[in-house]
Amino acid sequence: MYPGNVGNTSLQLRRRDFLMAAAGTAAALATGTARAASPLVLPPLPYAENALEPVISGRTISFHYGKHHKTYVDNLNKLAAGTEYADMPLEQIIAATAGKPEKTAIFNNAAQVWNHTFYWNSMKPGGGGDPPAALKQRIEASFGSVDACKKELAAAAVSQFGSGWAWLVLGGDKLKVVKTANANDPLTTGVTPLVTVDVWEHAYYLDYQNRRADYVGAVLDKLLNWEFALRNLG
Amino acid sequence: MSDARKARFGTGRMVSIMVRIWTPVLVGLGHRPNAVAEPFCMVYASRWFVPASSRDERRRRAIGAGLSPITTFLKGTNAMRHELSALPYAHTALEPHISAETLEYHHGKHHAKYVANLNDLIPRTRFENMPLEEIVREADGAIFNNAAQAWNHAFYWHCLSPDGGGEPDETLTAEINKHFGSLAGFRQKFTDLATTLFGSGWTWLIRNPDGSLAIENFGNAGTPLREKDRGPLLTCDVWEHAYYIDYRNARPKYVEAFWNLVNWDFVAEQYQARTHASGGI
Numbered sequence: 386m387y388p389g390n391v392g393n394t395s396l397q398l399r400r401r402d403f404l405m406a407a408a409g410t411a412a413a414l415a416t417g418t419a420r421a422a423s424p425l426v427l428p429p430l431p432y433a434e435n436a437l438e439p440v441i442s443g444r445t446i447s448f449h450y451g452k453h454h455k456t457y458v459d460n461l462n463k464l465a466a467g468t469e470y471a472d473m474p475l476e477q478i479i480a481a482t483a484g485k486p487e488k489t490a491i492f493n494n495a496a497q498v499w500n501h502t503f504y505w506n507s508m509k510p511g512g513g514g515d516p517p518a519a520l521k522q523r524i525e526a527s528f529g530s531v532d533a534c535k536k537e538l539a540a541a542a543v544s545q546f547g548s549g550w551a552w553l554v555l556g557g558d559k560l561k562v563v564k565t566a567n568a569n570d571p572l573t574t575g576v577t578p579l580v581t582v583d584v585w586e587h588a589y590y591l592d593y594q595n596r597r598a599d600y601v602g603a604v605l606d607k608l609l610n611w612e613f614a615l616r617n618l619g
Numbered sequence: 620m621s622d623a624r625k626a627r628f629g630t631g632r633m634v635s636i637m638v639r640i641w642t643p644v645l646v647g648l649g650h651r652p653n654a655v656a657e658p659f660c661m662v663y664a665s666r667w668f669v670p671a672s673s674r675d676e677r678r679r680r681a682i683g684a685g686l687s688p689i690t691t692f693l694k695g696t697n698a699m700r701h702e703l704s705a706l707p708y709a710h711t712a713l714e715p716h717i718s719a720e721t722l723e724y725h726h727g728k729h730h731a732k733y734v735a736n737l738n739d740l741i742p743r744t745r746f747e748n749m750p751l752e753e754i755v756r757e758a759d760g761a762i763f764n765n766a767a768q769a770w771n772h773a774f775y776w777h778c779l780s781p782d783g784g785g786e787p788d789e790t791l792t793a794e795i796n797k798h799f800g801s802l803a804g805f806r807q808k809f810t811d812l813a814t815t816l817f818g819s820g821w822t823w824l825i826r827n828p829d830g831s832l833a834i835e836n837f838g839n840a841g842t843p844l845r846e847k848d849r850g851p852l853l854t855c856d857v858w859e860h861a862y863y864i865d866y867r868n869a870r871p872k873y874v875e876a877f878w879n880l881v882n883w884d885f886v887a888e889q890y891q892a893r894t895h896a897s898g899g900i
Contacts, residue, residue: 448867448868452867452868453868456868489817493817546761546764546839546840547818547819547820547838547839547840547858548818548819548859549818566818567817567818567838568817568818585818585859586819586858586859586860586863587859587863587867587868590859590860590863590864591863591864591867594724594728594860594864595724595728595729595732595860
């Protein structure tokens with residue numbers, strides 16, 4: 386079940402319009418099967434805008450969620466209207482447009498909608514700390530230790546040049562760290578994303594300015610939603 | 620200054636001396652009266668680096684050019700040390716369009732960090748004694764990223780001026796009209812590209828080797844300097860760090876404000892220098 390959404394029927398319905406099932410995508414995002422020919426709706430944040438303070442300010446979230454994420458949703462709706470993509474589940478739009486230069490705009494907006502939703506759920510107030518035992522075992526099997534995993538994830542996040550994302554993913558039977566530029570996500574590479582850190586400058590500039598490493602370290606230590614990662618592990 | 624010295628030199632004379640010493644430092648060599656117009660990159664190759672073989676000679680040249688002795692070497696190596704060039708104006712000079720806070724981070728942290736990273740990366744590589752532009756043209760990966768960002772930012776600072784805005788001189792206006800129909804058409808096309816560049820990067824006005832003008836987006840550290848015989852004339856930095864403090868997500872507002880700051884004199888100098896370098900073509 387999607388975190389922060391339990392028992393809210395209207396939100397679930399709206400979310401079902403937005404979040405569609407697709408084979409191989411993160412299980413936690415799969416809450417419906419198809420979308421009617423109605424616009425995508427910006428999914429609600431799984432917590433209050435100020436819930437991640439002091440690591441991420443309410444001010445940052447209000448712009449990041451209320452402006453950036455919303456604009457990607459609005460742009461996608463404009464671009465998809467009247468096209469074959471209008472009725473397509475989000476993951477399918479991403480899969481259908483990835484790597485096609487003439488579809489770059491629709492891919493960018495669709496992938497950014499998906500990435501941001503995934504990012505909000507990759508964090509929670511009071512997160513960080515030790516992963517649940519089942520996940521911890523898998524992490525230790527792949528990285529040696531939770532610290533080594535976090536270190537690799539932080540290094541990927543800090544070294545992603547320009548805008549992009551750092552991800553913990555399941556590829557085959559191993560967990561690994563990948564980074565992607567701009568809107569790219571690992572969905573199209575056949576791996577299962579577990580958690581992500583947004584390293585577009587808009588994710589941290591109001592709170593950390595140029596100090597991306599501080600932002601990344603604080604997210605990993607204090608906000609990372611390991612339970613979400615475990616659910617995505619399946 | 621003591622009264623005696625004031626009497627000897629006169630305030631006007633002292634001001635004139637100070638202006639003569641500091642003008643090249645503050646406004647860039649491209650603005651010296653009677654200076655031969657050179658593309659920005661060449662000017663900066665002689666300002667930032669240490670081109671001669673002997674360290675003393677390199678230092679003398681830098682000082683002789685009216686600059687602080689900026690030519691130093693990385694400790695324990697023979698590698699040149701690239702220096703962060705000064706902003707050509709005060710941090711507050713571009714307000715209200717770009718705030719002092721933005722410039723303090725953008726120049727003092729981001730630009731400075733690219734230069735520092737470059738200095739960390741080049742010792743014991745073939746780039747360690749190479750002028751910045753050559754590194755930009757030849758390197759890949761992290762060295763390219765940091766070198767190109769060091770160069771792009773210096774170029775960007777010079778594209779802006781507290782006395783900027785308005786319209787270019789007649790020659791450049793005629794060229795712009797020829798290639799884009801009108802100044803308004805040019806501005807619209809540049810604005811459209813700058814506001815739609817996805818992710819981080821730079822929008823450039825470029826003079827092509829055949830004399831034509833082009834507007835193109837380059838992602839991340841991308842720069843036309845890397846492309847043979849293409850002359851960068853004007854750039855707008857659309858990395859979010861260039862405008863997030865002042866405009867948040869509203870990049871179009873930043874680009875609109877950018878037009879109030881464009882240093883058309885600098886753009887025209889670049890155009891002339893590139894035209895001259897290509898034999899008038």
